[in-house]
Amino acid sequence: MQEEKIERLIExxxxxxxxxxxxxxxxxxxxxxxxxxxxxxxCEAITEAKSKIGFCKECGNFTDKExxxxxxxxxxxxxxxxxxxxxxxxxxxxxxxxxxxHVLFGTISPLNNKGPDDIKIRELxxxxxxxxxxxxxxxxxxxxxxxxxxxxxxKILKPLGVKxxxxxxxxxxxxxxEYADEVTLSRAMEARRTI
Amino acid sequence: MQEEKIERLIExxxxxxxxxxxxxxxxxxxxxxxxxxxxxxxCEAITEAKSKIGFCKECGNFTDKExxxxxxxxxxxxxxxxxxxxxxxxxxxxxxxxxxxHVLFGTISPLNNKGPDDIKIRELxxxxxxxxxxxxxxxxxxxxxxxxxxxxxxKILKPLGVKxxxxxxxxxxxxxxEYADEVTLSRAMEARRTI
Numbered sequence: 001m002q003e004e005k006i007e008r009l010i011e012x013x014x015x016x017x018x019x020x021x022x023x024x025x026x027x028x029x030x031x032x033x034x035x036x037x038x039x040x041x042x043c044e045a046i047t048e049a050k051s052k053i054g055f056c057k058e059c060g061n062f063t064d065k066e067x068x069x070x071x072x073x074x075x076x077x078x079x080x081x082x083x084x085x086x087x088x089x090x091x092x093x094x095x096x097x098x099x100x101x102h103v104l105f106g107t108i109s110p111l112n113n114k115g116p117d118d119i120k121i122r123e124l125x126x127x128x129x130x131x132x133x134x135x136x137x138x139x140x141x142x143x144x145x146x147x148x149x150x151x152x153x154x155k156i157l158k159p160l161g162v163k164x165x166x167x168x169x170x171x172x173x174x175x176x177x178e179y180a181d182e183v184t185l186s187r188a189m190e191a192r193r194t195i
Numbered sequence: 196m197q198e199e200k201i202e203r204l205i206e207x208x209x210x211x212x213x214x215x216x217x218x219x220x221x222x223x224x225x226x227x228x229x230x231x232x233x234x235x236x237x238c239e240a241i242t243e244a245k246s247k248i249g250f251c252k253e254c255g256n257f258t259d260k261e262x263x264x265x266x267x268x269x270x271x272x273x274x275x276x277x278x279x280x281x282x283x284x285x286x287x288x289x290x291x292x293x294x295x296x297h298v299l300f301g302t303i304s305p306l307n308n309k310g311p312d313d314i315k316i317r318e319l320x321x322x323x324x325x326x327x328x329x330x331x332x333x334x335x336x337x338x339x340x341x342x343x344x345x346x347x348x349x350k351i352l353k354p355l356g357v358k359x360x361x362x363x364x365x366x367x368x369x370x371x372x373e374y375a376d377e378v379t380l381s382r383a384m385e386a387r388r389t390i
Contacts (some may be wrong), residue, residue, distance in 0.1 A: 003248065003257055003258055003259055003263070003264070004259075005240075005243050005244050005247055005248055005259050006244060006248060006257060008240050008243070008244070009240040009241060009243075009244040011240075012236060012237050012240040012241075015225075015229075015233065015237075016221075016222045016225055016226075017221050017222070017225050018218070018221065019222075023213070025281070025284065026211075026212050026213065027211045027212070027214075028244065029280075029281050030210075030211055030212050031241055031244060031245060032244055032245060032248050032257060034210075034245075036245060036246075038210065039241050039242065039244075039245035040242075041207060042207050042241055043238040043241055043242055045200075045203050045204040045206075045207040046204065046207075046226055046234050046237055046238055047234065047235075047238055048200050048203070048204075049200050049201060049203070049204040049223065049226060049227055049234075050226060050227065050229075050231060050234035051231075051234075052200050053198065053200055053201060053227050062198055062201060062227060063198055064198055064199075064200050068198070069198070085224075086220070086224050089220070
């Protein structure tokens with residue numbers, strides 16, 4: 001005998017990624033028990049984000065302008081290529097990176113019927129020649145599809161004389177060798193460096 | 196270099212219980228990447244729930260009417276006393292309970308400066324005499340404050356000839372004895388039954 005309006009709010013919260021019924025219920029009650037102002041702020045934040053945020057015409061990052069803050073301020077000679085806009089936020093933790101980004105909006109994935117033409121490779125090539133890019137850093141995920149996409153793009157770009165690099169793969173800082181999988185370990189071994 | 200509007204939405208999601216930055220970010224991106232309609236529905240659900248949902252005049256449950264669905268349809272001779280409105284939803288999983296509820300909006304808690312007059316005990320007494328209640332089931336949490344509150348209310352109600360019961364305490368179904376704490380185990384021992 002749940003009231004219909006509460007049920008509806010719970011259902012909305014359930015549409016968020018990784019939120020089950022119990023958590024959705026907690027969120028809904030937190031809204032109902034919270035202040036009027038907070039509910040209003042919440043709505044405004046959702047509406048504003050949804051209506052004002054679009055994709056950067058240059059790189060595909062989220063932005064509320066035509067060209068995002070990163071593209072308009074930083075060094076366009078280095079492009080870091082990522083799969084999704086949210087990967088840019090992860091990469092931005094690397095504080096001393098001063099280049100720009102390019103969002104592919106996917107990776108090459110034959111299993112999901114996604115070929116090179118279904119992701120923004122053509123746009124990347126256009127930028128590379130337009131801005132005289134010196135280095136393209138492939139920061140797609142370290143999985144089969146991310147690797148394949150990186151390889152594919154590298155093969156196209158190399159004849160153009162552009163340096164193509166890939167994020168190093170190896171054991172993560174603070175992790176435990178005991179839990180590292182064999183692929184990670186063998187890549188770390190291959191890429192070992194003299195100290 | 197996060198856009199301000201995204202940051203604001205993330206901050207709003209962080210006000211939900213148990214949501215850290217990473218999850219708030221996932222939720223925010225899910226809204227931004229989702230459809231216009233979903234963002235609109237989300238807002239509507241929040242506004243509707245906040246503006247239309249209040250507390251039942253009788254029992255304190257959430258409702259969009261004056262008297263909640265439970266109070267208006269079920270047996271008022273049995274009252275199940277809970278701490279918060281959301282506990283009613285948990286208790287409603289007991290499918291064959293046909294009585295009504297009473298929300299205390301807190302428990303007696305000297306540490307938090309909450310005495311018997313700060314929670315809805317007076318209202319409970321009024322209902323007990325008005326509706327000729329036969330049984331009051333104390334379903335406050337099985338912790339020190341919940342127990343103390345149950346005891347206190349039982350002491351007041353017994354002289355009025357009302358049967359006061361408490362939810363049984365013991366080991367939970369499907370749990371493992373290995374992980375049961377000693378208080379739970381000793382209560383389960385005390386309350387053991389012939390089979």
